Amino acid sequence: MSQQSAPRPTDLVVFGGTGDLSMRKLLPSLYLLDRDGHLDGGTRVIAVSRDGLTDADLRDKTSSAVRGHPAVQVVEPDVLRRFLDRLSHVTVDVGGDPSGWAALAAALDPGRDRVFYLAVPPMISGDICRGLDGAGLATPGSRVVMEKPLGRDLASSRAVNDAVGAVFDEQRIYRIDHYLGKETVQNLLVLRFANVFLEPLWNSRWIDHVQITATETVGVGGRRGYYDTSGAMRDMVQNHLLQLLCLTAMEPPASYDREAVRDEKLKVLQSLRPVTGDRVAEDTARGQYGRGTVQGVEVHGYLDEAGGPAVSDTETFVALRAEIANWRWAGVPFYLRTGKRVGHARSEIVIRFREVPHTIFPGTDTVPGAGSLVIRLQPDEGIHLTMLAKTPGAGALRLRPVPLELSFADTFSTRSPEAYERLLMDVLTGDSTLFMRRDEVEAAWRWVDPIIEAWNSTDTTPETYPAGSAGPEGAHRLIGRTGRTWHEEEQPR
Ligand SMILES: NC(=O)C1=CN([C@@H]2O[C@H](COP(=O)(O)OP(=O)(O)OC[C@H]3O[C@@H](n4cnc5c(N)ncnc54)[C@H](OP(=O)(O)O)[C@@H]3O)[C@@H](O)[C@H]2O)C=CC1
Numbered sequence: 382m383s384q385q386s387a388p389r390p391t392d393l394v395v396f397g398g399t400g401d402l403s404m405r406k407l408l409p410s411l412y413l414l415d416r417d418g419h420l421d422g423g424t425r426v427i428a429v430s431r432d433g434l435t436d437a438d439l440r441d442k443t444s445s446a447v448r449g450h451p452a453v454q455v456v457e458p459d460v461l462r463r464f465l466d467r468l469s470h471v472t473v474d475v476g477g478d479p480s481g482w483a484a485l486a487a488a489l490d491p492g493r494d495r496v497f498y499l500a501v502p503p504m505i506s507g508d509i510c511r512g513l514d515g516a517g518l519a520t521p522g523s524r525v526v527m528e529k530p531l532g533r534d535l536a537s538s539r540a541v542n543d544a545v546g547a548v549f550d551e552q553r554i555y556r557i558d559h560y561l562g563k564e565t566v567q568n569l570l571v572l573r574f575a576n577v578f579l580e581p582l583w584n585s586r587w588i589d590h591v592q593i594t595a596t597e598t599v600g601v602g603g604r605r606g607y608y609d610t611s612g613a614m615r616d617m618v619q620n621h622l623l624q625l626l627c628l629t630a631m632e633p634p635a636s637y638d639r640e641a642v643r644d645e646k647l648k649v650l651q652s653l654r655p656v657t658g659d660r661v662a663e664d665t666a667r668g669q670y671g672r673g674t675v676q677g678v679e680v681h682g683y684l685d686e687a688g689g690p691a692v693s694d695t696e697t698f699v700a701l702r703a704e705i706a707n708w709r710w711a712g713v714p715f716y717l718r719t720g721k722r723v724g725h726a727r728s729e730i731v732i733r734f735r736e737v738p739h740t741i742f743p744g745t746d747t748v749p750g751a752g753s754l755v756i757r758l759q760p761d762e763g764i765h766l767t768m769l770a771k772t773p774g775a776g777a778l779r780l781r782p783v784p785l786e787l788s789f790a791d792t793f794s795t796r797s798p799e800a801y802e803r804l805l806m807d808v809l810t811g812d813s814t815l816f817m818r819r820d821e822v823e824a825a826w827r828w829v830d831p832i833i834e835a836w837n838s839t840d841t842t843p844e845t846y847p848a849g850s851a852g853p854e855g856a857h858r859l860i861g862r863t864g865r866t867w868h869e870e871e872q873p874r
């Protein structure tokens with residue numbers, strides 16, 4: 382990645398540094414980077430919120446968060462102490478009492494690089510940037526990191542981008558999509574563009590369809606308030622799933638350079654056929670979880686989750702059929718699916734190859750599950766290719782799908798970093814290849830907005846599915862109409 386440089390002493394200011402994202406993901410990831418020797422000795426983390434925490438309070442809260450993080454198996458007390466010493470808290474009430482900006486200015490060191498991470502509700506991003514500018518803190522070279530969702534539709538996304546762009550030029554804006562920091566997602570590019578054998582098959586001639594799935598067993602947890610204004614379409618499809626689709630479908634970029642990669646992703650988004658009119662009913666399905674049992678535990682339905690209204694049309698599951706109208710992909714459906722509180726959590730991209738043009742093995746031409754390449758993000762990161770092989774034996778010839786497995790855990794002895802570790806490191810070293818450019822985000826909203834508008838303009842509501850199930854029936858009907866099935870439903874015979 383051409384833009385990368387060594388980490389330098391940096392003041393990393395995290396607005397929303399006491400919130401859920403910071404405690405669950407950002408601070409534990411920074412601890413892991415520090416533990417593994419990737420943070421410069423002079424780097425400090427300044428958490429900003431309105432709640433008047435002392436530095437000691439923040440360090441206690443962070444210590445618990447680090448200890449509770451699944452990737453931190455053993456806490457090394459000296460490393461933790463060194464990391465906690467980097468932390469301090471400053472109270473700034475964005476949009477309220479302006480005195481906090483002077484306190485923040487006093488906490489920053491003019492000799493260090495500056496990164497401002499906006500882990501806050503997106504509607505205050507503009508106020509933060511104006512506050513930074515007013516206090517003279519958005520110095521040349523300083524960078525800003527924005528969390529998703531970037532707006533709730535194209536118009537609001539443009540407004541947020543304009544407000545942030547008025548203070549920071551595009552080169553200094555890092556729009557996070559944490560799926561791009563996942564190891565397997567980056568490996569998808571390597572798989573496609575560093576190996577010679579796949580690319581000739583990577584088109585409508587040889588691929589029947591693609592499935593992109595990101596399902597979770599968890600519900601909305603403590604985020605019902607946020608989720609009720611979002612839903613699965615804005616929370617997952619507009620960003621994570623469409624980014625996965627872009628990396629799967631894009632043309633080979635001329636180099637692994639940030640603009641070259643982003644240019645190719647943008648072309649995919651611009652080639653998505655709009656889903657409008659009757660196609661909304663045909664090509665989309667949405668659901669909302671009801672009560673049920675997930676992994677043996679009885680759980681609430683969405684409407685009973687605390688922090689939101691007892692009646693809501695918010696979708697917690699979406700399935701879609703997308704088409705990319707270009708030479709490579711014409712006629713190949715891309716099925717996208719995401720949902721909360723289903724029976725099994727899986728994030729994966731499944732490439733389903735076509736059958737051979739002519740079979741010489743009678744009776745074996747439709748063996749289910751054959752000819753799939755699965756790029757699995759989680760759990761058990763890896764790449765799995767299913768091929769047909771002959772079952773040993775002297776009797777009648779029988780073919781069976783057999784797996785060729787590449788498990789990252791078994792193959793590489795090194796730990797796969799958390800997505801946020803990778804992305805935070807990239808921000809600190811000034812590499813924005815794995816971040817979204819403004820035009821990409823806006824192209825994604827341009828495709829998603831009409832679908833949400835169509836849902837809102839009908840009197841249909843999301844179909845209830847029991848927690849712990851495989852999602853709404855509509856998702857199965859959507860793919861089943863063409864005689865296909867979701868990957869996990871294929872039972873090899
Ligand atoms: N949580 C997650 O898993 C994910 C979150 N995100 C995104 O990250 C962002 C933060 O989410 P999350 O951490 O869940 O939200 P939380 O509500 O848990 O935290 C919000 C943080 O922002 C601070 N804050 C809110 N308003 C102000 C204000 N006016 N001035 C100063 N500080 C303020 C809060 O502190 P206080 O109230 O004490 O001032 C708190 O630290 C959102 O954009 C979300 O969509 C993205 C991906 C995943």
Ligand SMILES: O=C1O[C@H](COP(=O)(O)O)[C@@H](O)[C@H](O)[C@H]1O
Nearest residue numbers: 529559595597616617621728759
């Ligand atoms: O951005 C989000 O992602 C998480 C899922 O992330 P994962 O890395 O655990 O797959 C999702 O739970 C959350 O609702 C969404 O905001």
